[in-house]
Amino acid sequence: MKTLTYAATLAAIATLALACDDTNPDKAKNETAEATGAETTGADAKKAASDTPATQTNAAKKDAPGAATNAVKDDDRTRPEHMEQDPSATDTLVMMDLKGKAPEGLEVKGDLLHIYGWTDKYGTRVFAISRYETASKSGKTMMLLGRFTGLEGDGSWSDTRLFKEQVADCEFDITLEPHVGDWAVQDIDGDGIGEVTFAYSAGCRSDVSPVTHKVLIGAADAEKYALRGDTAVAADGKTYDMGGEFKVDGAFAKAPKGFKAHAEKVWKDTVREKM
Secondary structure, eight states, rough: OOOOEEHHHHHHHHHHOOOOOOOEEEOOOOOOSOTTGGGGGHHHHHHHSSOOOOOOOOOGGGOOOOOOOOOOOOOOOOOOSSSOTTTTTOOEEEEETTTTTTTTTTOOSSEEEEEEEEEETTEEEEEEEEEEOOOOSSSEEEEEEEEEEOOOOOOOOOEEEEEEEEEEEEEEEEEEEEEEETSEEOOTTSSSOOOEEEEEEEEEESOOOOOOOEEEEEEOOOOEEEEEEEEEEETTTTOOOEOEEEOOOOGGGGOTTTHHHHHHHHHHHOBBOOO
């Protein structure tokens, strides 16, 4: 696979005098019942949760050790009305070497954990994963943010979608850990467009019970596919006999060939917790 430097990509864009007529993307409604989104904490957070929840102490819910407070949906997308041909576009997926840093002009909130850059038929794309603490009424509240963004003709960055997960008001130990690998950015279906895949484990707990685990696949055309369940934990330190099951997102029924198999392989590679 060829590698482009970020500087070379910008230089190519600067040489073209093509005027952009971009239409501002319409933000889709946040797929959560709470309008305040990431800032929801405490009792309100429990009402707002509409996705597989992050976990809390077993004492909070005896019949479901992995259930707890999760104020944010794992996805908040913005769908462009149209996507114009970008002068930096390439016929196939070409990775860029960002050297672990955000490119010029792209602001990342919190601590940058992982970042990927590439060009494809949509132009220059970047996916960044960061983590940060937010205001909390009691305990600690932490947010994991996966930002999928594209470079516009004027040199600015425009978000295509945001993946968000929050563990709110945790009085014990927070787990909010993303998982990536050489499978993180691929053209899974061979259409010349890069798809992002990442997994994460999220929860608040005071013991060794499983926490929420998810595998997400997203592309620049704003489609999303997910496996949701919980982590696999070895009670004796050797045999992973707790958790590890997942449910398949209904969107996979119409997913391109290879997406579901890819997601299930990533699940297998990331679901086990090392306590």
